[in-house]
Amino acid sequence: MTAVVLVMMSATMVSCGESDDYDYYFDLDRALTEYFNRYGDFGTDDRTTADWFDHYYPYASDYDYRSFINAVNADINNSRTTMARYLNGEWEGPLRMYFKNQAGQTVYTDYQVIWHFELSASSDVKGRGTEYRYNEDEGETRTNFSWCVNGYGGIEISYDPSQSGQDPVNMLIAYNNLDKLSTTHFKGTSVGVNIEEEDDFNLTKRLPQRVKGETTAVAAGKTFGGKKADGKTAPMERNITIKNGHR
Numbered sequence: 001m002t003a004v005v006l007v008m009m010s011a012t013m014v015s016c017g018e019s020d021d022y023d024y025y026f027d028l029d030r031a032l033t034e035y036f037n038r039y040g041d042f043g044t045d046d047r048t049t050a051d052w053f054d055h056y057y058p059y060a061s062d063y064d065y066r067s068f069i070n071a072v073n074a075d076i077n078n079s080r081t082t083m084a085r086y087l088n089g090e091w092e093g094p095l096r097m098y099f100k101n102q103a104g105q106t107v108y109t110d111y112q113v114i115w116h117f118e119l120s121a122s123s124d125v126k127g128r129g130t131e132y133r134y135n136e137d138e139g140e141t142r143t144n145f146s147w148c149v150n151g152y153g154g155i156e157i158s159y160d161p162s163q164s165g166q167d168p169v170n171m172l173i174a175y176n177n178l179d180k181l182s183t184t185h186f187k188g189t190s191v192g193v194n195i196e197e198e199d200d201f202n203l204t205k206r207l208p209q210r211v212k213g214e215t216t217a218v219a220a221g222k223t224f225g226g227k228k229a230d231g232k233t234a235p236m237e238r239n240i241t242i243k244n245g246h247r
Contacts, residue, residue, distance in 0.1 A: 026064040032071055040226055041079050042153040043072055080125045080149045083224055088119040091186050093203035100196055111135050125149045170194050175226035182223045
């Protein structure tokens, strides 16, 4: 923030009149509103954030910048916690799984699924869960998984291996692929991280579940969704290592 300090010194030295003091007020609430309107609920990278702040608030002090960054981080952490609390419970609805067959063609299979998320603790952003997946041709499968909401608003799901010695199947619902997450509706696209698969899902809350240690269900509030947000993408990029594979 050296450039910001130099700008402030220059403004003080060239001021005219009886007082050399430059009266500047930094509106933190306004800065936060403008920032999240520009970059979405989970902001953007550090360099872009610093450049944005210097551009729109050139006379702000180092203290103002630190206050801004602390408030941004607090808001993002609060969003992660809220998303995790929304996920807690049981969701049901259709899922369409896209994958490539042995001929290299993209095909899909439709399922009815139930996703059960259980939050580890009220202030946590991770937990365990179970997926129940069904269609008439394949019957029902049940798979346990671990999950978390990462610092970019992405929902990471790691399915337990079906056999000893196998790697877990990792899927990511990047925030830019999340259409909507509220207390009643969960819609988006899950993309394979180490497997060639994409799943479109549209679920509704089947059984609201109280967070451990609390006596009331999570109240409705902010709705999350990043498909229209102009922010950074999730940190985990797709890296297909299993060709022609899917769950």
